[in-house]
Amino acid sequence: MVAFKLEQYLASVLDAVDVDSNEVQLKVGNSSFDIFTAYLENRNAGIHRYQTTNTTILYEITGKTKIRNNGRELKLGPGNIMILRRKCEYDVQTQLKGNVLLKLEFNSNLNFKTFLINAGVLDPSERNVINNVHDALKTRQLLYIKSSPISKPAQLLKEIIDEYLNQNMFTQSMIIAQLSILFITTIRNRDLIVIPDTIQEFAPTTLEQYIDDNYAKVTLAQAAQYFGFNTNYFSSLVKQKTGKSFVEHVDERRMQEARNLLARPDISIKEIIARVGYSGKSFFYKKFNEYYHETPVQMRTELFRQANINLK
Helix, strand or coil: CCHHHHHHHHHHHHHCCCCCCCEEECCCCCCCCCCEEEEEECCCCCCEEEECCCCEEEEEEECCEEEEECCEEEEECCCCEEEECCCCEEEECCCCCCCEEEEEEECCCCCHHHHHHCCCCCCHHHHHHHHHHHHHHHHHCEEEECCCCCCHHHHHHHHHHHHHHHCCCCHHHHHHHHHHHHHHHHHHCCCEEECCCCCCCCCHHHHHHHHHHHCCCCCHHHHHHHHCCCHHHHHHHHHHHHCCCHHHHHHHHHHHHHHHHHCCCCCCHHHHHHHCCCCCHHHHHHHHHHHHCCCHHHHHHHHHHHCCCCCC
16 A cells, blocks of 8 residues: 555545544454554544553654643654553544544553564664663653654554555564564664653652642552653652652651541541542551551540530
């Protein structure tokens, strides 16, 4: 399928869509194909929100698309390619009439590093470069390939989609080889760009503010995503910078709020437990006793006494 015919075909698929789903799956003729699943971004109204299940490639074939990730607004133009790691959250703004945004979602056992390591015999310097790129993807969540519609990476992706749609003999072998060439070419030509870190700069004070705003429902993974770091790295960074783990910070803020709420006679302890983010009474009581060395009931009794509150 010639390049411009491929673009026309993909545009016609979107033009024919009459459902309100955010993405349109490109059907593959061979059910045994298991490298990736291909989708087109639908042009229905509204912001489309995603979390990747595995390594994902976004490829802007025509038009322009705004992508938001961790407070960053990123723009994809014709020929631009973006690689997103597993569990990366991102938003896609409403697609215009001429937009064709393609998404390749890889299967769980395949990732960016797989195609590079399997490309052939690597010397230590090449392996080191691959590890550095892989680490950058883990830390920053996504990488950007500096490409245009006529660049080699963009042309390779079109050939990959052509193979995917036609499913000739040796299709899987061809696609794996083309993906390896695509990634190696971008690294060798230094076309891979590490997206600047999120605008949310990490510091103990910003961490405190973030936890203060989200203590009742936040998780370590969500916080790491917000600050633009890999989860394990973020966990180590918090401990290094503050001397306490992320969970300790969250528990401390929850305990402070629990104490404030215990002073209010209009709120039951059951409601306090839910408000500060704990799912069970026994776990809350255990944490509370570890922090204050008394039970919530004992503290509430003392707080009421100090405030001259008598509920009898």
